[in-house]
Amino acid sequence: MFVCIDDLQRVFLQENLKLTTALERLGTRARPIPTGVFTADYLDKPKYGLVGKITRVDKAPVEAAIRAGCLPILTSLAETAEGQILNVNADVAAGELAKVLEVSGNHR
DSSP: OOOOHHHHHHHHHHHHHHHHHHHHHTTOOEEEEOSSSEEEEESOHHHHSSBEEEEEEOOHHHHHHHHTTOEEEEOSEEEOTTOOEEEOOHHHHHHHHHHHHHHTTOOO
């Protein structure tokens, strides 16, 4: 069963905002970052459709949230160089982000 990427993106955005709102109600400053962190290429477009493999991580939005005293709330959505939204594995996305943050020394 294939899901329309627009529907998937809408669900990810809604859940991102729900989580951010819930954290804020509990006293945690949170900042939603639904896109703009991960760049990806198609994993295997004919086989998997709009599923991507991360090729680049932009840590700037995450670092900006942290500097502002906020917990960054991400989604596992990435964009191709052309702007197409792709679904990526959340565990892989977290690992790739951790690598980039660790290299810059911001993991403490």
